[in-house]
Amino acid sequence: MSVFERYLTLWVFLCIIAGVALGALAPSVFQTIGALEVARVNLPVAILIWLMIVPMLVKIDFAALKEVGRHWRGISVTLLVNWAVKPFSMAFLGWLFIGHLFRPYLPADQIDSYIAGLILLAAAPCTAMVFVWSNLTKGEPHFTLSQVALNDAIMIVAFAPVVGLLLGLSSITVPWDTLFLSVMLYIVVPVIAAQLLRGRILASGGQAGLDRLLGVLQPLSLVALLATLVLLFAFQGEQILAQPLVIALLAVPILIQVYFNSGLAYLLNRLSGEAHCVAGPSALIGASNFFELAVAAAISLFGFKSGAALATVVGVLIEVPVMLSVVWIVNHTKDWYEAGGVKVTDAADHTKA
Secondary structure, eight states: OOHHHHHHHHHHHHHHHHHHHHHHHHHHHHHHHOOOOOOOOHHHHHHHHHHHHHHHHHHHOOGGGGGGGGEEEEEEEEHIIIIIIIIHHHHHIIIIIIITTTTGGGGGGGGGHHHHHHHHHHBBOOOTHHHHHHHHTTTTHHHHHHHHHHHHHHHHHHHHHHHHHHTSSSSSOOOHHHHHEEEEIIHHHHHHHHHHHHHHHHHHHHHHHHHHHHHHHHHHHHHHHHHHHHHHHHHTTHHHOOHHHHHHHHHHHHHHHHHHHHHHHHHHHHHTTTTTTHHHHHHHHOOBBHHHHHHHHHHHHHHHEEEHHHHHHHHHHHHHHHHHHHHHHHHHHTHHHTSSSHHHHHHHHGGGO
């Protein structure tokens, strides 16, 4: 691990401070950057996410995807957590913390809207950034890709019914343009581009050429992650400074949700005998959120200035630092995990891709 990677948490902390400061000092600049979007997908952030995930996708050998079926336990656990646990546990946490414990400290007319925003956040499993978290845990890349693709397919069918059930709404306006554009931008196009690049490099330079390319791309991926963090916090710099208590209180159920669901997925994988290289990304996919879709849905349903929109934005703000903490936990508990009877050889060759 390089010095840069070893102190990634420090760089994240400094980027958060820099983002909030820049957003407060030059709000008009970041409002202009924030307005560069199509179907509520911010294009500068999309480019940075491309730079983050393409190096991970270049590693993937599609011929090996047929082997992912042997990780059916990890797939089953992740689907269970994402679709049968996470939205409902968030509804309960929102009701408990926002609806009751924190009610005296929040604007009374926004309580229901805040809870709705939290539910929207939890009902959309993460897509693109999961590749970054999986890579940092040395996760099985084929499992990660197949799980993300499966979640995307389910989300198209299940997002509206789940949200409608939990919010008690008979009709949910799903921002389909945001959903489809995000899937195309963050999954389909980068997968195709990465595989074309992989094929070209292997044809001209073989595995040694691919290793050299990955050595160049890997630092670029982490730089893009930090730049994304600066942008996200800069977009909301004024909000953070104007409503620090509200944002802190909204962060509580989100934090509990992340650690509960990631811990649940991690433990279930261990109990089922799944390999650590699958349990790591399974825990991360089970805990993280597709914040672009959540923010777009909140704005469509409740308006840009609503408590629901603010709640989803809080999810955006804490996504990177909190998921990095989960990465740290997964990496530092590998020995404990594998002492539970997991066959380490199941992880065999996932780094060869």
